[in-house]
Amino acid sequence: MAARPRVVAALAAQLRDLDAAEEAFAEAAERCLALAELPRDVAAWLFVAAKRRALDGIRKARGEARALDALGSDALAEISDMADILQLPDPIPDERLRLLFICCHPALGAEVRAGLALKVICGLPVSAIARLFVVSEQAMFQRLTRAKAKVREAGIAFELPARKAWPERLGAVLLTLELAFTAAYADAGGELAADVGEDLGAEVERLALLVAELLPEEPEALGLAALVLLARSRAGARLDARGAMVPLSRQDVYRWDYARIAQARALMEAAARAGRSGPCQVMAAIQLTHARRGFDGVVDWSAVLRLYDVLLALRPSPMVALSRALALAQTRGAEAGLDALDELPAERLALARPFHAARADLLAKAGQGNAAREALDKALALDPPRAERLWLEARRAAL
Amino acid sequence: MQFMLMINEDESAYAGEGGAALMEQVLAGHMKLAEDLVAAGIPFSGERLKPASTATTVRSDNGTVTLHDGPFAETHEELGGFYIIDVPGLDEALEWAKRIPVPKGGIEVRPVWQMGPQG
Numbered sequence: 085m086a087a088r089p090r091v092v093a094a095l096a097a098q099l100r101d102l103d104a105a106e107e108a109f110a111e112a113a114e115r116c117l118a119l120a121e122l123p124r125d126v127a128a129w130l131f132v133a134a135k136r137r138a139l140d141g142i143r144k145a146r147g148e149a150r151a152l153d154a155l156g157s158d159a160l161a162e163i164s165d166m167a168d169i170l171q172l173p174d175p176i177p178d179e180r181l182r183l184l185f186i187c188c189h190p191a192l193g194a195e196v197r198a199g200l201a202l203k204v205i206c207g208l209p210v211s212a213i214a215r216l217f218v219v220s221e222q223a224m225f226q227r228l229t230r231a232k233a234k235v236r237e238a239g240i241a242f243e244l245p246a247r248k249a250w251p252e253r254l255g256a257v258l259l260t261l262e263l264a265f266t267a268a269y270a271d272a273g274g275e276l277a278a279d280v281g282e283d284l285g286a287e288v289e290r291l292a293l294l295v296a297e298l299l300p301e302e303p304e305a306l307g308l309a310a311l312v313l314l315a316r317s318r319a320g321a322r323l324d325a326r327g328a329m330v331p332l333s334r335q336d337v338y339r340w341d342y343a344r345i346a347q348a349r350a351l352m353e354a355a356a357r358a359g360r361s362g363p364c365q366v367m368a369a370i371q372l373t374h375a376r377r378g379f380d381g382v383v384d385w386s387a388v389l390r391l392y393d394v395l396l397a398l399r400p401s402p403m404v405a406l407s408r409a410l411a412l413a414q415t416r417g418a419e420a421g422l423d424a425l426d427e428l429p430a431e432r433l434a435l436a437r438p439f440h441a442a443r444a445d446l447l448a449k450a451g452q453g454n455a456a457r458e459a460l461d462k463a464l465a466l467d468p469p470r471a472e473r474l475w476l477e478a479r480r481a482a483l
Numbered sequence: 484m485q486f487m488l489m490i491n492e493d494e495s496a497y498a499g500e501g502g503a504a505l506m507e508q509v510l511a512g513h514m515k516l517a518e519d520l521v522a523a524g525i526p527f528s529g530e531r532l533k534p535a536s537t538a539t540t541v542r543s544d545n546g547t548v549t550l551h552d553g554p555f556a557e558t559h560e561e562l563g564g565f566y567i568i569d570v571p572g573l574d575e576a577l578e579w580a581k582r583i584p585v586p587k588g589g590i591e592v593r594p595v596w597q598m599g600p601q602g
Contacts, residue, residue, distance in 0.1 A: 241572035
């Protein structure tokens with residue numbers, strides 16, 4: 085339900101308790117659906133109903149006097165009558181950003197932040213989140229419960245961080261979103277989504293766009309949103325009729341979503357105006373360069389290579405170096421690409437399917453069919469999901 | 484809200500050449516920190532503990548009590564001291580924790596259980 089993020093965030097901000105906010109919202113939602121007629125402003129109704137219910141709960145738990153102290157008698161007077169909703173100008177402050185910062189507080193482990201954000205802000209069921217991060221449902225439930233308890237007990241403030249802490253905290257938010265997005269995106273064949281009936285990529289896209297909307301002067305936030313939009317723009321082209329994965333350079337550009345591409349380009353232009361580059365923007369720029377194939381019919385590989393050089397400097401990692409090697413091969417030939425791959429730490433990449441797939445690609449281009457086949461075998465031995473497996477098998481058969 | 488800041492450090496940092504000088508520096512750092520806390524109006528207390536080698540541990544196992552020569556846990560880092568500060572929330576506690584001089588180790592930050600009606 086679209087109202088959920090705003091209402092839950094506002095409740096959490098006032099109640100200072102994530103669990104209480106979620107429960108109160110769920111109850112209010114149920115009661116709202118049972119009404120004979122939907123209220124004119126559903127979100128406002130939900131907020132007031134949930135808050136009332138939560139206050140009742142607090143009163144019972146702690147005694148009337150303390151409940152008043154905790155929330156301020158003004159707040160109580162404000163919502164004393166349902167009819168008052170119509171008079172209040174904007175009864176629900178936009179606390180979604182606050183909630184996102186809280187879920188991404190560095191005091192919470194990196195592996196739990198994305199899950200917490202998806203649960204509390206998007207309302208994703210725990211089962212879906214568990215499958216997204218490849219853990220059991222019980223393990224994820226425990227993690228989230230502990231995280232919420234920590235938020236409550238450890239003194240994490242329900243406030244936006246102070247401006248001077250912003251860069252570090254914003255970095256944590258963006259990394260969390262990137263992690264959530266990578267996990268959703270890795271599900272190329274939509275196996276996860278079909279299982280669970282949720283479009284996880286859509287949820288992450290919504291969050292990324294929210295952050296961009298709420299922080300329009302933060303170029304990295306805009307860059308991340310652009311990155312997510314561009315990846316999503318290709319959703320219709322990622323699988324062929326048999327369900328096999330189709331790599332980017334071979335996708336049918338008529339199946340790309342040009343509205344999303346345009347939206348991404350607009351975000352990147354806004355980001356460029358801020359004049360502060362960063363990894364998210366560079367990654368989005370690479371994707372945008374690939375997207376131009378839909379307009380020009382070709383990929384500007386030297387531009388892609390230059391961008392990977394920049395990205396590698398900002399974010400040195402074997403996977404980035406791998407992608408760079410593939411771009412290098414496009415401009416200087418397969419042998420040059422293979423040399424670049426040889427410089428990567430083979431032990432670290434031994435379990436990375438993309439590494440073997442990339443080697444196979446370049447070996448085939450260099451005329452080394454047998455070695456290419458071996459590399460594909462290594463990739464297949466690493467238990468790829470169905471869509472990827474079909475693609476790898478097709479490549480092997482074609483050699 | 485009260486937080487305890489527990490200083491866990493590797494005492495070997497203070498051994499050998501330059502160890503004494505390092506200790507002087509760290510102590511000066513603590514004095515500066517205390518001044519800053521006072522200047523910021525933050526209620527606090529804190530103590531420096533003698534080295535882990537001076538510790539004696541009373542262990543209790545189902546009613547049986549034994550004495551051990553040494554700290555509770557034999558680890559590289561030992562509890563060297565602590566602060567208890569009263570600040571609005573975790574972010575502030577972490578900011579102060581970052582200013583504690585620790586050549587080799589870490590500061591554990593934990594909220595103190597408030598007795599009586601919860602805030």
